[in-house]
Amino acid sequence: MNLGKGRESAVTIDTKRKLIIIGSFLMGFGTLGALDGVIFHQLLQWHSVVMETSRQGQIISDGLFHLAVTITLIAGGIVLWLGGKPTDISKGIRLLAGFFLIGGGIFNVVEGLINHHLLQIHRVKPGDPNALMYDVAFLACGIFLILIGYIIRRNTGVKYEV
Structure with a gap:
């Protein structure tokens, strides 16, 4: 079915x-998750995902956490690759950077509220x-x-949030 050149371009x-929105959000979420794991879990050794368990349980919970953020990073990379170059669309770099930061911030807020406050499975320190x-x-x-x-992101002209 031929949609015509104008319609096809708009859909593309x-x-x-x-x-780009979904991929950069996933990359930001995964990147902050990876940084949390590397900095707080491994380098500073302040906490593990599940503190109230054996050392082996802490290592397993951290391993599952690292696996999840690695999968998130891979998924984000694939989605961004499918989206193509951000410079192909108007203000694409702003869109990418904005949603990357939003994704990273959402990781911190969700992880902080759920793990630190609601479930209380660990604290930052x-x-x-x-x-x-x-x-x-x-x-x-x-x-x-x-x-x-x-x-x-607000100056990108995007009227919707995915």
Whole structure:
């Protein structure tokens, strides 16, 4: 079925835009997850995903966490690859950067609210007298990333959120 050149281009640009939004969001989410795992779990050794278990349980829970963020990064990379070059659409780089930061911020907020506050399976720095300060700072960093991402994205002309 021939949709005509104008219609075909509009669908292609809209699809590219959606793929860039989804892919960059996944890349941001996965990147902040990977940084959380590397910095807080491995380098600083402040916490594991599940603290109230044996050392082996902590290693397994961290391994599953790293597997999940790796899958998220791979999925984001594939979706971005399918979307093509961001420069092929108007303000594509702003769209990519904005949703990357929004995705990273969402990771911090979701992980912080669920794991630190609702489920209480770990804190950013458990056992520290200022543990709540670390948890709040973690959430604040996430909110800051979301706001910066939104500011970058808002001038892209995108009227929808995927």
